[in-house]
Amino acid sequence: xxxxxxxxxxVTPHAICEDEAAYLIxxxxxxxxxxxxxxxxxxxxxxxxxxxQLCDVNVDDFxxxxxxxxxxxGLI
Numbered sequence: 001x002x003x004x005x006x007x008x009x010x011v012t013p014h015a016i017c018e019d020e021a022a023y024l025i026x027x028x029x030x031x032x033x034x035x036x037x038x039x040x041x042x043x044x045x046x047x048x049x050x051x052x053q054l055c056d057v058n059v060d061d062f063x064x065x066x067x068x069x070x071x072x073x074g075l076i
Contacts, residue, residue, distance in 0.1 A: 005069050006035055006048075008057055027055040 008031045010024045034051040037043045043051075049059050070076045 003035060003039060005066055031055045031057065
């Protein structure tokens with residue numbers, strides 16, 4: 001259940017070329033692997049956020065979104 005709140009996705013406001021798509025897919029795969037490792041207890045939440053930042057995720061916006069989703073489901 002935790003993975004549905006912490007997973008990332010690719011959002012593009014415009015058409016992208018094949019190279020950009022490949023780069024974004026690698027970033028998403030890295031973020032998903034980090035999430036798996038966090039859920040397994042292999043890395044800390046701080047490490048997970050650091051990896052997201054390396055994957056060009058705006059961590060501040062990401063955490064606000066996670067908090068809003070948890071609140072809307074009555075979990076916090």
